[in-house]
Amino acid sequence: MKAFRGHRLGAVEDFAVEDRPVGAPQAGEILLRVEATALGFVDALVMRGLYQVRPPLPFVPGGEIVGRVEAVGDGVTGFAPGQRVASWQFGGGLAERAIVSAASSVAVPGALEAASASALILDFLTAYYGLFDRGGYRPGQSLLVTGASGGVGSAAVQLAHASGGIVVGLASGEAKMRHVAALGADLVLDYRDPDWRARLKDRHPAGVDRVFDPVGGPLFEACFRSLAKRGRHLVVGFASGDGIPKLPANLPLLKSGELAGVDARYLGESDPARVQTILEIIFGLAERKRISAVIDRTFALADAPAAFESLASATRIGKVVVTP
Ligand SMILES: NC(=O)c1ccc[n+]([C@@H]2O[C@H](COP(=O)([O-])OP(=O)(O)OC[C@H]3O[C@@H](n4cnc5c(N)ncnc54)[C@H](OP(=O)(O)O)[C@@H]3O)[C@@H](O)[C@H]2O)c1
Known part of the structure; x- marks a missing residue:
C-alpha cells in the first residue's frame, strides 16, 4: 500500500509517498481501507515538530480517519468488515490502509459521506467537549x-x-x-x-x-x-x-x-468512551443536518504535499481532506 511518510519531522519536503506492507490488526485494533483523512492546523504543527507531543518516526500524518473495516483484531466487538468507521488518533491516515484502535473508533451513519465525516472529527469533538463538558454551556x-x-x-x-x-x-x-x-x-x-x-x-x-x-x-x-x-x-x-x-x-x-x-488529546487519553459518545452525538447532528462539515479542498494521496501547502493559505475556509 502507499503511505505519505516522513523519516524526520520538518518541512513537507521531508515526507514522501512510499510503498509499505499492510500490517495485521492486533488485539483491540481495526484495519481500515482509508476513504478520507481530514487535515487541520494541528497536523501542520505535528509535521513540523512544533506540537506539544512529537510522534515516533517514521511518521504518517493524519489523525482524523474514515474508512471501511477490512479486518478486526482479537477482542474487537461491534465492528465488522465493510462497515464505515471514523477514528481519531495521532496519525496514520495519509495512507491507503490504517490500523486504528477500536477504543477510539465509532460507526459512521450511512447518510454521511466519508469526506464529510472525516472533516467533523477533531474540530467538532473539541468544540463539543469545550462548550458543554468544560464550558457548561x-x-x-x-x-x-x-x-x-x-x-x-x-x-x-x-x-x-x-x-x-x-x-x-x-x-x-x-x-x-x-x-x-x-x-x-x-x-x-x-x-x-x-x-x-x-x-x-x-x-x-x-x-x-x-x-x-x-x-x-x-x-x-x-x-x-x-x-x-x-x-x-x-x-x-x-x-x-x-x-x-x-x-x-x-x-x-x-x-x-x-x-x-x-484539551481534546487529554480527553482521548483519559476518557476514550467519552470521545466515542461525543462523536456519535456529532454524527447524529450531522445526519439530521443540524451541523455540517466545511471542506475547503480535497486532494488525492499523491498530492499530499499540496494538501499541506493549502493548509497555510490565508483564504482557506474549512478543512483540507485527502482521499487515498
Ligand atoms: N485544545 C484542543 O484540544 C485543540 C484541538 C484542535 C485544535 N486546537 C487548536 O486550535 C487552534 C485553531 O485550530 P484550527 O484547526 O481551527 O485552525 P484554522 O482552521 O487554521 O483556523 C485558525 C483561525 O484563527 C484565526 N486567526 C489566526 N490568526 C489570528 C489573529 N492574529 N487574530 C485573530 N484570529 C486569528 C483565523 O481567522 P482569520 O483567517 O480571520 O485570521 C482562523 O479562523 C490551533 O491553535 C490548534 O492547535 C486545539
Whole structure:
C-alpha cells in the first residue's frame, strides 16, 4: 500500500509517498481501507515538530480517519468488515490502509459521506467537549467565538447555534464574516476593527456568558474583559502565533470569572468512551443536518504535499481532506 511518510519531522519536503506492507490488526485494533483523512492546523504543527507531543518516526500524518473495516483484531466487538468507521488518533491516515484502535473508533451513519465525516472529527469533538463538558454551556447563553471562520471555531459556532445559543463570531474580511453568519452566528465582528469591543457591548451590555478561544494572542485579554459576571473563558489554542498570552489575575476576581482549559488529546487519553459518545452525538447532528462539515479542498494521496501547502493559505475556509 502507499503511505505519505516522513523519516524526520520538518518541512513537507521531508515526507514522501512510499510503498509499505499492510500490517495485521492486533488485539483491540481495526484495519481500515482509508476513504478520507481530514487535515487541520494541528497536523501542520505535528509535521513540523512544533506540537506539544512529537510522534515516533517514521511518521504518517493524519489523525482524523474514515474508512471501511477490512479486518478486526482479537477482542474487537461491534465492528465488522465493510462497515464505515471514523477514528481519531495521532496519525496514520495519509495512507491507503490504517490500523486504528477500536477504543477510539465509532460507526459512521450511512447518510454521511466519508469526506464529510472525516472533516467533523477533531474540530467538532473539541468544540463539543469545550462548550458543554468544560464550558457548561446552556441554551440561551451568549457566546463569543474567536477564530470563528476556522476549523474549531466554526464548529463551536455551529454547535452553539444548534443548541439554542446566542453566538458572536470574530473573523477577518468579508468572505469569512459572511461564512460565519451563514453558519448561524447572530453577530459577526471583524477583530481588526479597533471598535469591535464597543460593538459587542452595544449588543451585550452586561458581557457574554462564555468565550470559546482557539486564537489567543492580543485578543485573549480583550475577550476575557468582554465576559459577563460569572463568565467562563475557554482556552482552546493559540492560532494567532503571537506566543502564549498572559492574564492579569485581578480580572477573574473582578468578573467572578473562570478560565478553563480545553484539551481534546487529554480527553482521548483519559476518557476514550467519552470521545466515542461525543462523536456519535456529532454524527447524529450531522445526519439530521443540524451541523455540517466545511471542506475547503480535497486532494488525492499523491498530492499530499499540496494538501499541506493549502493548509497555510490565508483564504482557506474549512478543512483540507485527502482521499487515498
Ligand atoms: N485544545 C484542543 O484540544 C485543540 C484541538 C484542535 C485544535 N486546537 C487548536 O486550535 C487552534 C485553531 O485550530 P484550527 O484547526 O481551527 O485552525 P484554522 O482552521 O487554521 O483556523 C485558525 C483561525 O484563527 C484565526 N486567526 C489566526 N490568526 C489570528 C489573529 N492574529 N487574530 C485573530 N484570529 C486569528 C483565523 O481567522 P482569520 O483567517 O480571520 O485570521 C482562523 O479562523 C490551533 O491553535 C490548534 O492547535 C486545539
